Amino acid sequence: MRKHILIVLGLIVLVAIAGFVYLAWPDSAKLSVAEVAGVRPDITAPRIQTIPTINVADVVGWQDGATPTAAPGLTVRPFATGLDHPRWLYRLPNGDVLVAETNSPLRKGGGIQGWVMKHLLGKAGAAGPSANRITLLRDTNGDGVSDQRSVFMTGLNSPFGMALFKGQLYIGNTDALVRVPYTDGQTRITATPETVIKLNPGGNHWARNVIPAPDGKTLYVSVGSATNIADHGIDAEKYRANILQAWPDAKTFRIYAAGLRNPQGMAINPITGQLWTVVNERDMLGSDLAPDYLTQVEFGDQFGWPWYYWGGYPDTRVEPANPALQQYSKRPDYAMGPHVAALGLDFANDIKLGQRFANGAFVGEHGSWNRKPVSGYKVVYVAFAASGFPAPGTKPVDVLTGFLDAKGEARGRPVGVIADQTGAMLVADDVGNVVWRVSPAAPTQTAAR
Template sequence: MRTKILIVIALLIAVAVAVWFWLFQPDEAQHTPEAVSGRVPELSEPRYESIPTVDVATATGWPEGAKPVAPEGLTVTAFARGLDHPRALYRLPNGDVLVAETNSPPREGGGIEGLVMAQLMDKAGAGVPSANRITLLRDTDGDGIADARSALLENLNSPFGMALVGEWLYVANTDALLRFPYTPGETKITAAPEKLLDLPGGGNHWTRGLVAGPEGEKLYVSIGSATNIADDGLEAEEGRARIVEYDIASGDSRDYAYGLRNPVGMAFDPIAQRLWAVVNERDMMGSDMPPDYMTAVSLGAFYGWPWHYWGGHVDKRVQPGRPELREYTKRPDFALGAHTAPLDIAFAGDVRLGPDYANGAFVSLHGSWNRKPPAGYKLVYVPFADNGFPVRDAKPVDLLAGFLNDDGEAMGRPVGVIGDASGALLVADDVGNVIWRVAPPRPIPAAPDQ
């Protein structure tokens, strides 16, 4: 009996020490986010954690009159307010803007892990039920403010990606690729959906990005992993951590690229027509590792998850290892800092903010939950060279900042990024429930060949 009591006491002490360490001794960053960014980021030895560092900014929303901050020469206004957790954005040919008002479906599992995740989501402003709606926003008088809105689609299942091809609007629910007959200008879709492809649902990463290929023949769907590093076994990751290519004419699908832990936003660059994706890397390796990234994605490419990261560095936690895959692990093109949570990407050309932003990519960094101090919580610009890739020595340039207040609370968090019909930049803010519009003082005309 005495032995059992001592064992229980020892376990209670161990739990208390672990909780104390988690709450009061989180892993602190030793490098700046800028150092762990660029084409050649500063990579340090991972500091593996049994309990993750938790330092998520508390979501507060924007006080009256407050807004994000842009560089001199650019203005920030609200395109639309009063939305319900706006995430992905899509512009229709007539200039109407679609916004997915959406969130994670109800998460399965309880216990301590479920309780902690629920508390984190509430603190970060993500603990609201999903509206499961795609809303159409229209600026009827061209003043940069949406003065008409309508619920285009309702009763979806955590929708995210959207794409119009021909007479069909394609929507990526968390568990299926759907399409609806649609003509631009219509403000309501009443037709029943046609399901084209089942997608694996559940797990930690619920968003399903969607982009149409340049020729309008293929669709690309991004699917994140179910867990951090295949914690529940590879069987639970079937069909996950990859980008799937769907052929519209035949209905066939195939894996386009894989080993991507959580790819979310995607876009084709306007010059070389390469597919680019932003990817959230793994957790619990300390505040400095590994970097999240953006990369051009080529057919058949393998990016290492769960065994490797950043072009072949070994994650020793994943057993058994796969050393034979190291030489085939593709290195990403540009690091965006550790745990910054990039969620979307848009390119100059579609966005026209002037000569300082004429050749590059705009990336939303939703913000960290497991880095001390927090990183991300802003939108950045990555300058490109004439070869169609980021400038070799470039670092991300802040384009829209000020999402954190002086107390470190999140007034907003950026998600979807697109250009509007005038070339201004629209940014969905799922904490502020607003879409911000970033524009030069005067509209920048499109180039003659666009």
């Protein structure tokens, strides 16, 4: 009799657990994206997930000449098509545009995290091998469409960021910052890249960006974390979740700022002259947490990862705890919203889309996988005040949307954003395999009377 009672109790417990999982998973948002965006976002209690909410838009591509939708007063058209996972862009002094056709290195490892990441890559159209190539795009007649294309560099290792500095082109490979000599107007480089500093590869966040620092002597290099919240221990995250400062002549570096889970887009604020970045924050705290962010970064800053988010909210999943860090965790300047995957960044001194977008930052949001409903999948604008910071009450404004179709399937996913030589915005769409060009619409012609 006792055995039967225990069996029945066990079944009741199993049913209760199954019912709880059914009710609690997948987690659905209780707040809008806008409520978790801005200078003072709504930070609610976490809803910790053991089984992650997986809700990524299936990729269908651009069909029958469809394009994204530009904000009123703007127009969009393809600058270049038929690319292989174009992820990041860089404009050379003569106006040529370099595009990194790149993808994650082949992933190793199993477990639930490995399965999730491979599943997500497949659904997001990013499961194929990396082209490991930089392609040069040239618009010879100034009509806003690339009419010449050449393979600029090959033999790279998941290349991402690119920057000219003192006659050298620096490239952020996943495992090293490398450089090659560059002459203005070159259409192909065959020189063997020279290693400047080695970077720790592997893990979830493989892309390395690089930009020159305002001092004219050093470079900033962004390196994302290997895992969500130091899942394999903090020792496995050495020189990860950092922005590094590199001295290319001496081939040395130091940690410039830390606690940044996945910083990718970096740019110098034209008003303050300071480094700014966008950061892709942590997963599996529920559909309303934690917000990705846009922030100024100064030497010695610590933004809390993995122990804290949004300036001191503890992530109780991380062990051992680090209570001494809480008071030193810097609060970011601006929340972009939960799980939007903020990756691209450029300022309005480069991108010129009219008075409505004259003083602020443009952010490419690659789109969520851990939120229901999805968030991101667009390019947005954050207006700045005269102080050089976003004003309280400011919310992101849509600039380029339509990457999701009426069924919620992904026609594309935006990443890098830069200005072309005219000030129009170029957007790398890594699963649509397009670089889009956004410019002010031509004024309506009034009929002659």
